[in-house]
Amino acid sequence: MKNIEKKIFHLGLCLCLALANVIAVRAGGALESFDLTAGQPSPIPGHIFANVIGIKWDTRSIPVKYSMNTTLNPIPNPLAPATPVLTLAQAQTALQESFNVWNQIPTSFIEMNITGTTANPGQRGFDFINELTFRTPNNFGAIAASPSVNLIVDSTFANGNDIDGDGDSDVSNTITVCADADGDGDIEFPPGLYKAGTILDNDVQFNTKTNNGLRFTVGDAAADTVTRSVDLKAVAIHEFGHSFGLSHSMDNQISGTNGDGATMFPFIDTGDPVAELNQRSLSADDIGWSSFFYPEGTANSGPPKLQSGDKAFNKEFGLIKGKLTHGVLNQPLAGGSLFAQDFLTNKLVASGQSGTTRLSFNPANGGLFFLPNVADGVVNGNYVIPVQKGLYAVGVEAVDGNPVPAGSIGFTCQIGAFYGQQNFNEEFFNLFEEEAREARLGEKFPVVVVPGLNISSGINIVTSDSININNFGPLTSIGFINVPAGLTYAVQIPASQVTAVNPGGDFLIQGVAFDTFVVDGSVVPVYAKAVLTTGTVDPMGVATINLAHPLAQKNGFVGQDGDFAPLYFSLPRTLGALVKKGIDRGEIQNLFMVLQIPTTTPFPGVSLQPPLVGISVVPPIFGRSFTSDNGGMTWNRRTDLNFRFSLVLSKPLDEP
Numbered sequence: 001m002k003n004i005e006k007k008i009f010h011l012g013l014c015l016c017l018a019l020a021n022v023i024a025v026r027a028g029g030a031l032e033s034f035d036l037t038a039g040q041p042s043p044i045p046g047h048i049f050a051n052v053i054g055i056k057w058d059t060r061s062i063p064v065k066y067s068m069n070t071t072l073n074p075i076p077n078p079l080a081p082a083t084p085v086l087t088l089a090q091a092q093t094a095l096q097e098s099f100n101v102w103n104q105i106p107t108s109f110i111e112m113n114i115t116g117t118t119a120n121p122g123q124r125g126f127d128f129i130n131e132l133t134f135r136t137p138n139n140f141g142a143i144a145a146s147p148s149v150n151l152i153v154d155s156t157f158a159n160g161n162d163i164d165g166d167g168d169s170d171v172s173n174t175i176t177v178c179a180d181a182d183g184d185g186d187i188e189f190p191p192g193l194y195k196a197g198t199i200l201d202n203d204v205q206f207n208t209k210t211n212n213g214l215r216f217t218v219g220d221a222a223a224d225t226v227t228r229s230v231d232l233k234a235v236a237i238h239e240f241g242h243s244f245g246l247s248h249s250m251d252n253q254i255s256g257t258n259g260d261g262a263t264m265f266p267f268i269d270t271g272d273p274v275a276e277l278n279q280r281s282l283s284a285d286d287i288g289w290s291s292f293f294y295p296e297g298t299a300n301s302g303p304p305k306l307q308s309g310d311k312a313f314n315k316e317f318g319l320i321k322g323k324l325t326h327g328v329l330n331q332p333l334a335g336g337s338l339f340a341q342d343f344l345t346n347k348l349v350a351s352g353q354s355g356t357t358r359l360s361f362n363p364a365n366g367g368l369f370f371l372p373n374v375a376d377g378v379v380n381g382n383y384v385i386p387v388q389k390g391l392y393a394v395g396v397e398a399v400d401g402n403p404v405p406a407g408s409i410g411f412t413c414q415i416g417a418f419y420g421q422q423n424f425n426e427e428f429f430n431l432f433e434e435e436a437r438e439a440r441l442g443e444k445f446p447v448v449v450v451p452g453l454n455i456s457s458g459i460n461i462v463t464s465d466s467i468n469i470n471n472f473g474p475l476t477s478i479g480f481i482n483v484p485a486g487l488t489y490a491v492q493i494p495a496s497q498v499t500a501v502n503p504g505g506d507f508l509i510q511g512v513a514f515d516t517f518v519v520d521g522s523v524v525p526v527y528a529k530a531v532l533t534t535g536t537v538d539p540m541g542v543a544t545i546n547l548a549h550p551l552a553q554k555n556g557f558v559g560q561d562g563d564f565a566p567l568y569f570s571l572p573r574t575l576g577a578l579v580k581k582g583i584d585r586g587e588i589q590n591l592f593m594v595l596q597i598p599t600t601t602p603f604p605g606v607s608l609q610p611p612l613v614g615i616s617v618v619p620p621i622f623g624r625s626f627t628s629d630n631g632g633m634t635w636n637r638r639t640d641l642n643f644r645f646s647l648v649l650s651k652p653l654d655e656p
Contacts, residue, residue, distance in 0.1 A: 029289060029352045030054025031247045032410040034359060034368070035196035037154045042360040043376055050361040050368060052411045053197045055150045056245040056293050060190055061178045061199070062303040063111040064244070066099075067118040067185075068092050069133035076134065078213040079228060086216055091232065094218040095132055098236035101282060102244070106311040107291035109303040110244050118185065124203035126164050128186040131203040140207050143214055143268070144235050146242035149201040156193050163189075163200070202243045206235065214270065227271045234279040238263050241286065245293055247410050250337045251285050252403050252521075255347040256558035259524040262286050266408045269521030272606055278522055285350040288386040291317060317386050318449040320394055322429075322459035324354035324381040326421050327436025331374055332381030333463065335406060335416030336396050336424075343391040343446045353399070354383035357415045374419045389451055393444040396461050397426040402475075402515070403562030424463035425513070425648060426566050436465045437653050441510045442568025466510055466650040469497050471625075472642035473618035478517045481609045484629050486528065486599040489613055490545055491645040492537060492624040493591040495583045501649050508650045509551075509575040511568035512593045515614025515644035516559025520605035525559035527611055530567050531594035532647075534582070543626050543635040545592045551575060557595070559611060564646065576649070593645040594632070614644035 034050035042049045057064055073088035092114060099112045114132065124131045126149045157163070159173040172181035172188040181188040189200075207213040216232040241264050252261035260275075262283040269275040282290075297312030298304045306312060320340055324333040334355030341348055356379040360369040371377040385394075399406045399413045400422045406413035416422050430438070431445040441464055449456045471491060480487070501507045512532055516525045532552045535545035552569050559565040569575055582588035597603075597610040617640065625643040626635040 029247050029410070030056070030293065031148075031242055031245050032412060033150050033197055034152055034361070034411070036152050036361055037196050042358075042371060043373060044360045044369060044371070046364065047360040047362050047369070050359040052357045052359065052415070054245055054293070055148060055197045055199050057110075057199050058194055059299075059303050060176070060192070062109065063113050064130060064202070065115040065178070065187060066112060066130045066132055067116045068095070068114055069120055069131055069135060070117045071119055071121055072134050072208075075216060076208040076210075076213075077215050078208055078210045079215045079226070082215065086218060086232070090218050091134070091216070094232045095236050098233050098240055101237050101280070102240055102290060105282070105287055105290055106309055107287070107296050107313045107316050108294045109296050109310075110290055110294040111303065112240060112243065116185070124205055126201050127166065128164060128170055128188070128201055130187070130201060133203065134206050134208050136205050136207045136209055136213070138209060138211070140205070140209060141212055142207060143230060144204065144206045144239045146202060146204045146239040148199050148243070151194055151196050151198045151200065154193065154196050157189055157191050159191050199245065204236070204239050204243060206232070230268065230270045231276040231280070234268060234276045237280060237282070238268070241290070244290070246286070246289055248404060248408050249285055249351060250397075250399065250404050250409070251283065251339070251348055251351055253348070253524060253561050254283065255345065256524060256526070258347075259518065259522045259561065261521075266404060272520040272522050274606065275521035284388070285348075288317065288350045288388075289352075292386040315451055317388055318451045318453070318456055320385040320387060320392065320447060320449060320459055321457045322383060322461065324383055324396060325460070325462045326424065327462045328424075328465045329421065331419070331421065332378050333416060333421050334378045334381065334419070335399050335409070335413030335422065336381070336383075336463070337399050338383045338385055338394065338396050338461075340385050340387050340392040340394050340447075343393045343444070346393075349390070349392065350385050350387050352383055352385045353409060353412055354381045355412050355416065356380045356382060357412045359411065359415070370415065370418045377415050377419065387449050390449055392447045392449060394429040394447050394459050394461070395426060395444075396463065397563075398422040398424050402564060403560070425466050425468065426564070427461075427464055429459050429461050434460060434462050436462055437650065438464050439508070439653060440568070440570065440572055441466060441648070441650075442566070442570070464650065466648050467501050468513070469493055469501075469647040469649070470644075471622045472644045473616040475515065475614050475644065476617045477615045478612045479615050480612065481519065483597070483610060485601045485610075486596060486629070486631055487610070488594060488596040488628040488632055489643050489645075490543070490592050490594045490626040490628070490635065491643050492535070492543065492626070493593065493647050495589055495591070498579065498591060498647075498649070499583060502651050502655070505655060506580060506652050507576045508572035508652065509569060509579060510572045510648040510650055511566050513564040513566045513646040513648060514559060514593070514595050516561065516563070516565050517612040517614065518561050518605065519607040519609040519612065521561070523605040525561055525565075525611035526598065527557045527559060528555070528596040528598050529594075530554045530557035531592075533592050533594060534588050534590065535592045536589050541623065541637040543637065545594065545626075545632055545635065547594065547632045551579070551591075564644075566648065568648075572650070573652070591647065593647060595645070616642045616644055
């Protein structure tokens with residue numbers, strides 16, 4: 001059996017360069033910057049509050065005009081002398097087709113087009129030329145990136161202003177929309193007021209460096225099996241989402257039968273051609289957020305005006321709105337990931353982050369700092385998710401690094417992490433039981449969304465105070481590949497750990513959570529079964545696990561790629577009482593969490609590998625992890641690692 005490292009590559013840091021101050025924002029929802037307009041003093045002496053905001057283009061900038069850098073033709077191939085190479089003409093066609101994927105959303109008025117060229121021999125920069133380039137620095141480590149420059153204060157532009165300091169006017173009173181007013185190749189802005197967060201310049205750069213770049217292809221991505229080759233359209237569509245202000249999404253698995261994720265998910269599996277090809281298509285999450293920030297039909301003139309083929313946003317979309325509260329800390333929660341699933345099919349439709357947040361800004365050096373008091377840093381836990389008409393289950397999970405770290409989403413998620421708020425179990429909105437202590441974490445209450453009706457507001461969620469028993473450390477690898485069908489994993493939970501949750505009292509067994517993965521990004525991790533049962537371990541470490549009479553079992557259990565997948569039970573109190581009685585009588589010595597891979601082959605995906613599990617080899621090694629390759633008749637105790645399986649319990653509702 002062998003551990004494996006997934007063949008995925010980060011699509012790039014989405015650098016957001018604030019005017020006159022450079023900040024790194026690793027950002028569904030908005031790509032974040034900050035607003036200093038109010039100038040309100042922060043609690044840190046000499047600092048002012050920096051209100052975290054999203055960035056976007058002003059309507060006067062739309063259509064957004066891009067220039068193609070023509071200095072590299074053909075596009076360098078880091079796999080040289082491998083062929084084929086990519087011509088500039090092929091690349092430009094593919095990039096405009098990628099723009100069109102966003103341009104053609106009927107409910108969004110964003111429009112981006114290649115309208116010219118630039119012969120910039122160096123690196124991209126803030127010059128009022130929105131540049132598409134295959135020139136990147138030698139230390140550029142990502143596949144691509146989409147850095148923007150935006151305002152950090154409300155600003156009034158006057159005719160003749162030189163904003164980028166190059167000696168040339170960037171504002172002209174001869175235009176009413178952004179254009180090259182003086183014919184010198186860069187874009188001028190019309191005079192007027194521009195709000196903080198307004199994007200002024202955006203460049204998109206694609207990495208072809210020999211040492212760490214990838215070969216870009218423009219043909220059928222499904223035919224490309226070279227790991228260090230990547231489909232240009234899949235990458236460009238993602239980066240162009242950042243170009244108009246979308247952040248990364250947590251969504252990497254739409255349903256139990258569809259392993260595709262949002263185009264704005266921050267990683268791409270270059271070893272899975274199907275995953276690359278599928279990333280060309282926008283998910284409902286991508287479409288919803290593009291439409292939310294650039295809603296068609298919201299003005300009688302200009303880009304938001306309805307034209308042929310357009311659909312009014314407020315006729316097609318409704319908003320799920322509410323607030324998120326950390327149940328243990330009793331605080332508004334910043335950066336929790338809210339998501340909406342189709343209530344009947346469990347298909348993931350959209351997600352977003354909670355919270356209105358602030359940082360502290362030092363005018364002396366342009367530095368940003370976390371505020372020491374959570375009440376200053378987190379204004380509220382409000383959230384919004386744009387979805388089309390339907391019946392939804394609304395859930396929340398922590399942005400805890402699985403499957404995406406807080407730093408890859410934005411400031412708000414990082415702020416929540418700084419205050420220790422990203423430490424709760426996934427759960428669903430269930431209306432009457434929205435408290436820190438809940439009877440059933442897996443219970444869902446349907447949320448109805450009808451465009452134009454405000455019936456999906458007040459969907460307020462309080463995270464639970466449930467307790468996890470974790471006999472593992474941080475994730476270090478995933479495994480196993482090249483194993484026989486039916487391989488079974490198990491983790492022992494001694495009875496003493498269970499009763500320690502509430503010494504002398506009762507407890508509810510809410511469920512189990514398994515850290516799950518797949519080798520191929522387009523594949524769903526589906527297991528033969530997930531089980532909670534009892535068993536024994538003798539002094540020699542030999543386990544006997546009762547699979548014939550489990551406490552709970554789910555056949556065809558669906559995991560979550562790169563995340564903990566919860567299996568919540570319908571009767572937590574009854575199950576807890578049964579286990580407590582068995583422990584008290586000496587009949588139950590241990591609980592076992594069991595997960596079995598499919599019992600037949602071939603496994604799905606181009607790699608033909610089974611679904612995997614998370615592993616930690618960081619001491620201490622507890623000796624409570626086991627494997628079986630014969631369906632559980634005999635077990636092999638692992639003294640070299642811990643499987644990352646978690647038992648989720650809670651105290652009774654009537655206890656403190």
